[in-house]
Amino acid sequence: xxxxxxxxxxxxxxxxxxxxxxxxxxxxxxxxxxxxxxxxxxxxxxxxxxxxxxxxxxxxxxxxxxxxxxxxxxxxxxxxxxxxxxxxxxxxxxxxxxxxxxxxxxxxxxxxxxxxxxxxxxxxxxxxxxx
Amino acid sequence: xxxxxxxxxxxxxxxxxxxxxxxxxxxxxxxxxxxxxxxxxxxxxxxxxxxxxxxxxxxxxxxxxxxxxxxxxxxxxxxxxxxxxxxxxxxxxxxxxxxxxxxxxxxxxxxxxxxxxxxxxxxxxx
Numbered sequence: 582x583x584x585x586x587x588x589x590x591x592x593x594x595x596x597x598x599x600x601x602x603x604x605x606x607x608x609x610x611x612x613x614x615x616x617x618x619x620x621x622x623x624x625x626x627x628x629x630x631x632x633x634x635x636x637x638x639x640x641x642x643x644x645x646x647x648x649x650x651x652x653x654x655x656x657x658x659x660x661x662x663x664x665x666x667x668x669x670x671x672x673x674x675x676x677x678x679x680x681x682x683x684x685x686x687x688x689x690x691x692x693x694x695x696x697x698x699x700x701x702x703x704x705x706x707x708x709x710x711x712x
Numbered sequence: 713x714x715x716x717x718x719x720x721x722x723x724x725x726x727x728x729x730x731x732x733x734x735x736x737x738x739x740x741x742x743x744x745x746x747x748x749x750x751x752x753x754x755x756x757x758x759x760x761x762x763x764x765x766x767x768x769x770x771x772x773x774x775x776x777x778x779x780x781x782x783x784x785x786x787x788x789x790x791x792x793x794x795x796x797x798x799x800x801x802x803x804x805x806x807x808x809x810x811x812x813x814x815x816x817x818x819x820x821x822x823x824x825x826x827x828x829x830x831x832x833x834x835x836x837x838x
Contacts, residue, residue: 587801587804587806588806596808600808600809610809612810613807614808615806615808616803616806616807623835626833627829628819629815629818632811637827647795649837653835654833654834654835655833657827658826658827658830658831661830661833669832669833669834676836677837678838680797680838681797
């Protein structure tokens with residue numbers, strides 16, 4: 582990977598379009614960070630999520646660490662009710678598979694689509710455990 | 713599929729074009745034969761100069777190889793840089809949907825708000 586931009590203009594546009602589509606579909610705020618992180622990516626991802634400020638509650642932050650090969654999904658308190666940890670885990674696994682094949686843009690757009698689909702379902706307000 | 717014995721129109725057209733082209737080329741070859749033979753008589757032309765020899769036997773193959781190599785590399789040049797897992801990552805970080813303040817503001821946060829702490833998420837590695 583040469584120094585400079587990680588994404589071409591076209592790839593960046595694809596990611597922005599995927600974010601816009603996911604936000605329009607779910608009403609949540611999606612944010613994608615791609616870059617190196619010194620130390621554990623998880624706390625850093627939570628810091629980035631907190632930086633969303635008033636959007637953090639409905640925010641979904643995706644952190645991609647290409648060198649440590651880690652993807653982190655952080656959901657806000659309200660966002661978690663729409664996008665539960667299981668759905669976030671499925672999306673992050675799918676993204677990781679694409680990234681392992683070297684496809685950053687495709688992995689991000691697919692992951693966003695998966696999360697949007699999962700969050701677009703009507704939230705389960707009440708569930709019987711005994712059924 | 714059509715019934716046998718009734719070829720579709722474009723098949724018939726293709727057959728007609730092929731027949732006409734084959735006939736035309738054969739006629740041209742027959743006509744050109746004796747004419748080309750005339751030029752074969754007589755003394756050969758002058759020797760090639762060193763520069764011409766070099767151009768034909770070195771320059772032309774090198775040029776052909778360069779063109780082929782360029783055509784091979786062209787798609788990846790158009791597609792731009794590609795992420796390769798396992799290689800070091802030298803690109804600047806990129807944050808889509810970056811809030812005001814960006815990374816600097818994020819790194820300054822010391823205590824996480826409840827909206828983040830009460831949230832969830834997942835992680836994966838590859």
